[in-house]
Amino acid sequence: MPKRVAVEIERSLRERLASGEWASTGRLPTERRLAAHYGVARNTLRKAIEGLVREGKIFRHVGRGIFVNREPSPIEQIFHVLRDVSPADLLAVRQIVEPQAAALAASHASRAQIEAIAEAHRMGCESGEIALFEQWDAEFHQRIFAATRNELLFAIHRLLSLIRQQNAWIDLKRESFGEEQRRNYCRSHARILEALRRRDDVAAEREMRLHLEETRQALFGRH
Amino acid sequence: MPKRVAVEIERSLRERLASGEWASTGRLPTERRLAAHYGVARNTLRKAIEGLVREGKIFRHVGRGIFVNREPSPIEQIFHVLRDVSPADLLAVRQIVEPQAAALAASHASRAQIEAIAEAHRMGCESGEIALFEQWDAEFHQRIFAATRNELLFAIHRLLSLIRQQNAWIDLKRESFGEEQRRNYCRSHARILEALRRRDDVAAEREMRLHLEETRQALFGRH
DNA sequence: TTACAATGAACCAATAGTATACCAATTAAG
DNA sequence: CTTAATTGGTATACTATTGGTTCATTGTAA
Incomplete structure (x- = not known):
């Protein structure tokens, strides 16, 4: 042979x-x-x-x-996924995490932290440019997570923010973002802030949930 | 070359x-x-x-x-935090995320995914050694996240698992983990699985919440 | 002989590196 | 203030190497 x-x-x-x-x-x-x-x-x-x-x-x-073929480390595998997450998946996770974070913040925040959240709210509402508003909008949510006094929860939020920053589909949102939407967001933030001031965790959770539902409709339309 | x-x-x-x-x-x-x-x-x-x-x-x-650049990158900052998270913070995040994940799984899981979850449940209950049970316990929860069909949510769960693995305080749990506790966990898993089979997202969320409360009490005692 | 593995050669397409030129922002000398 | 030099940013042409592919030829066992 x-x-x-x-x-x-x-x-x-x-x-x-x-x-x-x-x-x-x-x-x-x-x-x-x-x-x-x-x-x-x-x-x-x-x-x-x-x-x-x-x-x-x-x-x-x-x-x-x-x-x-070297097997990537677990961390590398995770971050490979994070690079291209769909906007729908990201929003779903936000809808899970953020309302509960708002509830925790209502219970655990210091007075200074609540004032920091209020400042972000005020600066966002007063800002003229869209870009500046978005910056203070992000700051508003970030400071709520900081107020939960849960380092891990705060880290997860920064992770979600990173995903939003480095994915291009965020531009789609900006196109469909008008002056009316901005005023709606501002009113939602006000209701959330009010609940936090009252230390009302149930209301904070509810208002944040409604706010994210508002965001979902702005992105994908109503179901 | x-x-x-x-x-x-x-x-x-x-x-x-x-x-x-x-x-x-x-x-x-x-x-x-x-x-x-x-x-x-x-x-x-x-x-x-x-x-x-x-x-x-x-x-x-x-x-x-x-x-x-003297400042560490955002990702490095986040991971620096993840290295030493308190068990209380981790459990709080699990209590936020996992019940909602169970609800999503009840809605979105394929039949094969539910069977995979059932397998993990069965293997865990039948396993004799504690170490083997813990492995299948982790697999049970992981497969629930996979069944949500949300890649980001799945990645977050793997992140939480990594934190549990590389932090030493997990040993504290093992000491307080007896045969009775194991049977309780097995029963909780059975109730969660049953809810998933019925596609009952409300029940799945509730049973997972109760299961994590059970875990919290095993770790920190009752409040 | 026949079937199949192996050979040797040629060519293609993708990649890495070299060399060079030019642009725009910054800095420093006049 | 003006001007020249420096620096990172970008583009193009060219060379060499590498895997991808095809084909005609050779050798060997059935």
Whole structure:
């Protein structure tokens, strides 16, 4: 029978790969070098590595080379997801988290923190430009999370803010954002702030929920 | 093989930056000087520093030069917080997020996803060792988040799981975790699963809320 | 002979790096 | 204030290397 050199080479490459021989640099020699190393034609070597490619143990790029498939760390995996989250998913999470955060803030906020929230509300309502309003709008929500006195909750909110900043679909919102909408938001913020001042966690939760429903309709229309 | 000089230079610059070589003046040499130092074209050097710019470790100004950014990037700041979150804060966030996630799962889960949740429940109840039970317990909750079909929500849950894994205070829980508690958890899981099977989002939310209250009492005692 | 593995060669397309020029913002000297 | 030099930002042309592909040819076992 024919010598079947390819399967021998494939076995050898599997061993060398498992031994971590290429793990440090993360890349293998070129096909031509490997072929020369095994004293074999490039076609034969390509047959030998096709199985490894199909199994996902290695992957190749034209003009670059052959690389070992390194499993990304859990954190890397998570952040890979965060890069392209849909606006619908983001809003759904906000609708889960923010009303409860408002309730917590009503219970836990210091007087200074509530005044900081009030300041953000006032600056937002008084600001003329849309860009400035959006900045104070973000500040308003952020200060509510800070007032929960829950570091983890605050961190999650900053994470959500980061997603909003680095995703382009936020521009869609800006187009559909007029003067009337701005006044509505301002009134909603006022009701939330009022509930916080009264330390009324139930009302704060409700008003924040209504505010986010308002936001949802501005983005996606009513259901 | 293509030399990939840029990657090497990027690694070198990362080291020199971390070592504080440019910390005193706060600025790096010009692109042309750095390129000459590494004996490389300016294009290549620019590729090498693009990653550092994207991560916010350095920033550039036309006509001025390249400067080191003393402030950690937003993501680094967030993760610095995540490293030492109190168990109380973590549980509070779980109590906010997980009941709503259960409700979403009841509405959005596929039949296969519900069966996957049921499997995790069954394996957990049948497992003899505590360690094995905890593994399936985590899997139970994770699969509920997967069933929400909200990628961001799923990512947040994996983030919370990471925090639990890398913080040492989880050991406190294990000490206070007996056979009776395990049976209680198993019954709670069964009620949650039943609600999911009925597509009853209100019941799923309620049962998950009760389950987390149960967890809170196991950790901190009753209020 | 026949079937199949392997060879050797050629060419394509993608990528990395080099070299060069020009632009716009900034800075410093006159 | 004006002007020249410096610096990062950008674009283009060119070279070399690498994986992707095809094809004619050779060698060997059935």
